[in-house]
Amino acid sequence: MSDHIRIIEMGPRDGLQNEKTQISVEARIAFVEALVAAGLNTVEVGAFVSPKAIPQMASSDAVLRGVSHVRDAEFHVLVPNEKGYETARAAGAQVVSVFAAASEGFSRANINCSVAESIERFKPVLARAKADGVRVRGYISCVLGCPFDGEIKPKAVADLAVTLWDLGCYQISLGDTIGAGTPRKARQMLRAVGAELPVANLAMHFHDTYGQALANLYAGMEEGVRVIDSAAGGLGGCPYAPGATGNVATEDVVYMLEGMGVSTGVDMDRLLAATNEVAGLLGRPPVSRVASALNAKKQRVS
Numbered sequence: 234m235s236d237h238i239r240i241i242e243m244g245p246r247d248g249l250q251n252e253k254t255q256i257s258v259e260a261r262i263a264f265v266e267a268l269v270a271a272g273l274n275t276v277e278v279g280a281f282v283s284p285k286a287i288p289q290m291a292s293s294d295a296v297l298r299g300v301s302h303v304r305d306a307e308f309h310v311l312v313p314n315e316k317g318y319e320t321a322r323a324a325g326a327q328v329v330s331v332f333a334a335a336s337e338g339f340s341r342a343n344i345n346c347s348v349a350e351s352i353e354r355f356k357p358v359l360a361r362a363k364a365d366g367v368r369v370r371g372y373i374s375c376v377l378g379c380p381f382d383g384e385i386k387p388k389a390v391a392d393l394a395v396t397l398w399d400l401g402c403y404q405i406s407l408g409d410t411i412g413a414g415t416p417r418k419a420r421q422m423l424r425a426v427g428a429e430l431p432v433a434n435l436a437m438h439f440h441d442t443y444g445q446a447l448a449n450l451y452a453g454m455e456e457g458v459r460v461i462d463s464a465a466g467g468l469g470g471c472p473y474a475p476g477a478t479g480n481v482a483t484e485d486v487v488y489m490l491e492g493m494g495v496s497t498g499v500d501m502d503r504l505l506a507a508t509n510e511v512a513g514l515l516g517r518p519p520v521s522r523v524a525s526a527l528n529a530k531k532q533r534v535s
């Protein structure tokens with residue numbers, strides 16, 4: 234397991250989208266810059282969704298434009314439909330992410346359409362992206378359980394993953410949106426998807442609601458998955474997944490990986506500074522266990 238792991242930083246999107254306090258475009262840009270400076274060179278910076286649905290992600294075009302000067306980094310944005318794609322492209326997007334769900338209940342709550350309708354909405358996005366030379370990542374939500382429909386079968390996840398792959402997504406990010414999974418379930422789900430698609434093209438996007446995310450990531454790494462989505466400080470969650478908390482914290486992932494001898498290229502001090510800055514603006518301490526431990530240690534020393 235000592236080969237390279239790619240971390241895709243979610244803080245500015247999945248993180249901030251579910252925070253009660255909205256922070257300014259300038260602060261969002263500074264957050265992205267600080268994350269890249271900490272060595273997180275792939276960052277999801279915003280979402281081109283309805284600002285009525287997710288006001289926290291309004292002005293994602295200004296954020297994307299505002300970070301365009303940052304070199305040696307790859308910025309991702311969410312797009313639910315062609316309208317979002319157009320706005321994202323006008324702001325310079327090179328990588329976009331479409332997002333589907335493994336359950337009808339979550340699809341309806343999140344994007345107001347069935348799973349099949351969402352695929353129809355993605356088709357023109359993928360066609361235009363192909364013509365424009367834009368890469369498209371595909372998310373699947375609720376891969377380990379749905380807040381509305383309950384249990385999700387690994388086969389349902391695998392079938393949808395194949396659909397997104399066949400449409401042209403270069404990577405499928407498997408979302409435990411409500412953080413309800415446990416390692417055995419995560420392993421079964423990843424095996425089912427890995428039986429259909431190259432494991433090298435899968436990513437794990439695990440929320441940490443029940444404190445299982447690191448264990449689930451470890452199980453997935455044992456299955457050969459090498460891409461991890463995480464959010465600085467463990468920020469956020471999905472507004473349409475009742476009770477769900479943020480993604481696994483980047484600090485916790487980096488600490489675990491470095492402890493296993495897997496080099497991440499992330500400067501923990503700089504990452505912690507970026508997290509603390511945003512936590513200050515949001516008015517709450519980071520939920521990351523590692524960030525809390527390091528902050529407490531700093532206080533003891535000073």
Ligand code: HMG
Nearest residue numbers: 281282283286313316317343344345372374375408410471
């Ligand atoms: P809809 O109501 O079905 O769509 O919403 P519509 O086409 O009828 O449009 C309704 C209104 O939205 C119109 O505005 C459109 O112009 C506008 P109005 O006439 O009412 O003023 N609209 C848009 N505005 C900006 N950008 C767009 C866009 N499209 C339509 N792209 C829609 C469908 C998807 C837009 C809506 O339901 C929505 O925005 N939902 C938010 C979904 C969201 O962002 N969820 C959180 C992110 S997903 C997530 O967190 C999970 C993930 O992390 C993985 C995991 O953890 O599992 C990815």
Ligand code: MG
Nearest residue numbers: 247408410471
């Ligand atoms: Mg998520």
